[in-house]
Amino acid sequence: MRAEVTLRGHMYLKQRKSTFMYKRNCVHAVECAVQIFFTACAFLTIVTVAVITGYLIVNGVPAIWKIGIRDMLFSTVWSPTAKQAQYGILYIVLTSLVGTAMAVMLGVPIALLTAVYLVEIASDKMAAVMKTAVELLSGIPSVVYGMLGLMVLNPLVYRLELRLYRDSVTHQFTGGANLLSAVLVLTLMILPTVTSISESALREVPAELKASSLALGASQMQTIFKVVIPAAKPGIITAVVLGVGRAVGEALAISLVSGGCVNIPLPFYPVRFLTTAIVGEMGYAAGLHRQALFTIGLVLFIFIILVNLTLNHIVRSGDK
Amino acid sequence: MGLTWANRMCKKKSGVKIRTERLHLYYGSVHALRDITIEIAANRITALIGPSGCGKSTFLKTLNRMNDLAGNVRITGGVYLDGRDIYAPQIDVAKLRKRVGMVFQQPNPFPMSIYENIAYGPKIHGMRQKGELDRIVEESLRGAAIWDEVKNRLDEPALRLSGGQQQRLCIARALAVQPEVLLMDEPTSALDPASTIKTEELMKKLRTDYTVVVVTHNMQQALRVSDDTLFFLNGELVEAGQTKELFLAPADRRTQDYITGKFG
Numbered sequence: 001m002r003a004e005v006t007l008r009g010h011m012y013l014k015q016r017k018s019t020f021m022y023k024r025n026c027v028h029a030v031e032c033a034v035q036i037f038f039t040a041c042a043f044l045t046i047v048t049v050a051v052i053t054g055y056l057i058v059n060g061v062p063a064i065w066k067i068g069i070r071d072m073l074f075s076t077v078w079s080p081t082a083k084q085a086q087y088g089i090l091y092i093v094l095t096s097l098v099g100t101a102m103a104v105m106l107g108v109p110i111a112l113l114t115a116v117y118l119v120e121i122a123s124d125k126m127a128a129v130m131k132t133a134v135e136l137l138s139g140i141p142s143v144v145y146g147m148l149g150l151m152v153l154n155p156l157v158y159r160l161e162l163r164l165y166r167d168s169v170t171h172q173f174t175g176g177a178n179l180l181s182a183v184l185v186l187t188l189m190i191l192p193t194v195t196s197i198s199e200s201a202l203r204e205v206p207a208e209l210k211a212s213s214l215a216l217g218a219s220q221m222q223t224i225f226k227v228v229i230p231a232a233k234p235g236i237i238t239a240v241v242l243g244v245g246r247a248v249g250e251a252l253a254i255s256l257v258s259g260g261c262v263n264i265p266l267p268f269y270p271v272r273f274l275t276t277a278i279v280g281e282m283g284y285a286a287g288l289h290r291q292a293l294f295t296i297g298l299v300l301f302i303f304i305i306l307v308n309l310t311l312n313h314i315v316r317s318g319d320k
Numbered sequence: 321m322g323l324t325w326a327n328r329m330c331k332k333k334s335g336v337k338i339r340t341e342r343l344h345l346y347y348g349s350v351h352a353l354r355d356i357t358i359e360i361a362a363n364r365i366t367a368l369i370g371p372s373g374c375g376k377s378t379f380l381k382t383l384n385r386m387n388d389l390a391g392n393v394r395i396t397g398g399v400y401l402d403g404r405d406i407y408a409p410q411i412d413v414a415k416l417r418k419r420v421g422m423v424f425q426q427p428n429p430f431p432m433s434i435y436e437n438i439a440y441g442p443k444i445h446g447m448r449q450k451g452e453l454d455r456i457v458e459e460s461l462r463g464a465a466i467w468d469e470v471k472n473r474l475d476e477p478a479l480r481l482s483g484g485q486q487q488r489l490c491i492a493r494a495l496a497v498q499p500e501v502l503l504m505d506e507p508t509s510a511l512d513p514a515s516t517i518k519t520e521e522l523m524k525k526l527r528t529d530y531t532v533v534v535v536t537h538n539m540q541q542a543l544r545v546s547d548d549t550l551f552f553l554n555g556e557l558v559e560a561g562q563t564k565e566l567f568l569a570p571a572d573r574r575t576q577d578y579i580t581g582k583f584g
Contacts, residue, residue, distance in 0.1 A: 215422035216441040217414040
């Protein structure tokens with residue numbers, strides 16, 4: 001009994017040595033220094049997140065107070081430089097939501113089918129070539145996507161626009177710089193992420209599961225769509241959420257192709273996203289306008305946080 | 321119950337269900353099966369035994385053409401199901417696999433409900449009527465001796481079942497497409513002893529309606545459940561015969577060495 005008590009006491013002492021930050025206290029001076037250096041490096045991340053959050057809240061909230069939450073979030077008129085300045089960001093928020101949703105709806109099926117092709121259909125050689133291409137695609141800087149969109153996509157979309165609105169007297173022609181172009185660029189940009197993560201999810205599906213389906217007389221396509229994809233669902237959802245994150249946060253590429261007016265998000269309207277509003281206006285904004293842009297940044301930040309929380313939730317429930 | 325079976329087995333003049341003739345199989349340059357000529361009797365349990373890498377699983381997979389899935393496999397000779405060559409060009413592999421079902425080593429239910437797991441096969445083959453599907457699901461689960469355990473939780477994910485239950489579910493899933501032959505690739509090697517016994521009892525019951533071919537690395541199991549045994553070594557069929565005779569008085573020295581545990 002007594003021995004146990006002393007043993008416990010000993011363990012207690014030992015445990016006290018491990019603090020919140022360190023597993024154990026260092027003994028030598030050099031080790032101490034290294035430990036502190038590593039800790040500092042690690043803290044850089046946490047500090048950055050904290051500073052960004054704090055900064056966005058401090059700078060983004062005042063505009064809401066001054067303008068009023070209703071006049072800001074639920075009003076559609078954004079004219080910060082007018083005499084009677086108005087700061088309604090509803091259309092801007094909607095554009096980001098609708099643009100992202102459309103890009104995901106277009107991009108995810110393409111990416112998923114690409115991943116299926118890579119895993120189930122392509123020969124090893126072909127798959128290797130395609131994988132390299134997908135990786136290259138993800139490495140291309142977003143401004144290059146924007147430039148190509150401007151030079152290649154906009155004229156094509158303009159042609160489509162001309163054909164569709166041939167007889168319209170009210171339509172304002174965008175020259176191809178509109179929501180549709182932005183969505184197409186975003187679609188291309190999320191393809192690599194969604195493809196490669198879906199691909200690894202599909203590769204994780206046990207071979208015997210596929211074999212069981214085939215052994216029941218199912219065809220390869222039936223097996224892919226009814227067994228393999230459902231089995232890879234958690235990974236595919238992760239891929240989609242990451243794609244959403246990428247699309248919501250993208251600024252540069254779409255600022256070049258989306259036209260830039262604040263408008264209701266319809267395919268052939270020039271539009272402004274949360275991101276492109278900041279990119280386009282921060283350079284000259286002052287006073288309340290500048291503060292309103294920080295509020296936009298805050299809204300964007302909240303979107304991204306929500307996306308990440310969703311992701312964490314999925315990953316955790318997938319572990320169970 | 322056991323007696324009736326025994327009587328029936330004695331009375332029944334077992335026909336030949338599967339026959340292979342001068343069957344060779346190559347994985348690339350590896351000669352994995354050498355000149356296998358054998359008959360597998362209907363409504364009996366045939367065990368395939370032999371050390372790892374002897375070709376027993378490969379042989380099993382030639383019977384429902386699962387080897388087609390691996391690249392660079394070359395097969396010569398013939399495999400005949402009810403006298404028809406299953407490697408003939410006009411054979412529909414999906415239909416063949418409907419007739420020759422398979423159960424794998426690891427229990428591997430699909431990521432869907434218990435009900436949907438069983439209904440999967442019939443649906444693939446065009447069955448749509450709800451009432452008929454319900455009947456097939458119940459019948460198959462009963463056939464695999466798991467109905468009583470799952471009848472109140474058919475909508476639960478199959479992955480929530482225990483390993484042994486999952487394996488019996490997989491057997492039920494294979495039964496649902498009404499096969500004639502059931503191939504089993506070490507079906508109990510991932511199971512605990514209690515589940516193994518249950519599965520073995522089930523296998524014995526299944527031979528009334530099906531021809532069962534089972535790969536096993538466990539000689540006691542072969543002895544317990546099978547009627548006939550084929551012994552493979554290095555891709556060759558060394559010896560085949562009624563299980564009791566083969567274990568009691570092996571004709572080949574290598575068979576004797578293997579079943580007495582000298583190697584393997």
